[in-house]
Amino acid sequence: AQSVSQHNHHVILSEAASLELGCNYSYGGTVNLFWYVQYPGQHLQLLLKYFSGDPLVKGIKGFEAEFIKSKFSFNLRKPSVQWSDTAEYFCAVRSGGATNKLIFGTGTLLAVQP
Amino acid sequence: EAGVAQSPRYKIIEKRQSVAFWCNPISGHATLYWYQQILGQGPKLLIQFQNNGVVDDSQLPKDRFSAERLKGVDSTLKIQPAKLEDSAVYLCASSYGQGRTDTQYFGPGTRLTVL
Numbered sequence: 001a002q003s004v005s006q007h008n009h010h011v012i013l014s015e016a017a018s019l020e021l022g023c024n025y026s027y028g029g030t031v032n033l034f035w036y037v038q039y040p041g042q043h044l045q046l047l048l049k050y051f052s053g054d055p056l057v058k059g060i061k062g063f064e065a066e067f068i069k070s071k072f073s074f075n076l077r078k079p080s081v082q083w084s085d086t087a088e089y090f091c092a093v094r095s096g097g098a099t100n101k102l103i104f105g106t107g108t109l110l111a112v113q114p
Numbered sequence: 115e116a117g118v119a120q121s122p123r124y125k126i127i128e129k130r131q132s133v134a135f136w137c138n139p140i141s142g143h144a145t146l147y148w149y150q151q152i153l154g155q156g157p158k159l160l161i162q163f164q165n166n167g168v169v170d171d172s173q174l175p176k177d178r179f180s181a182e183r184l185k186g187v188d189s190t191l192k193i194q195p196a197k198l199e200d201s202a203v204y205l206c207a208s209s210y211g212q213g214r215t216d217t218q219y220f221g222p223g224t225r226l227t228v229l
Binding site: 034036043044045046049051052092099100102104105106107 | 117118145147154155156157158159162169170205209211214215216217218219220221222223
């Protein structure tokens with residue numbers, strides 16, 4: 001069965017620190033990859049997505065992610081975090097087929113201290 | 115463009131009671147999804163509709179959960195009777211549903227507490 005692993009459950013950073021959140025998936029075929037973010041009190045929002053082509057994907061608010069097929073990874077990065085980046089981050093994979101079902105990781109709670 | 119709408123936002127019931135959630139997808143989106151998000155976990159798909167037909171309900175506990183999308187737009191998800199372990203946030207999402215670049219957009223969710 002497909003699965004998504006987010007190894008960091010809680011991350012605490014100071015403002016201006018660099019961020020990298022890990023995401024690994026288990027599926028050998030073609031995948032689409034997503035990062036969603038949930039700010040406090042808000043709904044899940046799409047941060048960025050990878051379908052094909054350049055494995056380095058840029059999203060909103062200065063986030064980027066790199067798809068490394070050989071490592072089954074899609075790590076999220078930001079060079080300098082802000083207090084407003086405090087949120088929960090979810091990695092998700094879609095393997096295609098008859099459904100567009102997303103398989104989500106358990107999420108990483110990021111707290112940025114001013 | 116209006117987003118996915120859900121109601122109610124919060125619901126508290128006692129076990130063995132019934133409850134229903136409503137979702138209105140983004141206009142023009144043919145595909146509608148219901149996810150369950152238990153505290154500390156990522157969302158898990160319960161059911162997927164393409165227009166008013168069910169595409170995937172393999173994870174739906176059919177003995178107590180039901181969902182419908184009669185006119186291919188709005189959808190309702192019902193739980194009857196509720197159990198303590200049904201306490202979760204129920205998320206509705208929608209998408210155009212076509213092609214490999216299809217992207218899902220989520221509503222605010224309904225937080226259900228079963229006492």
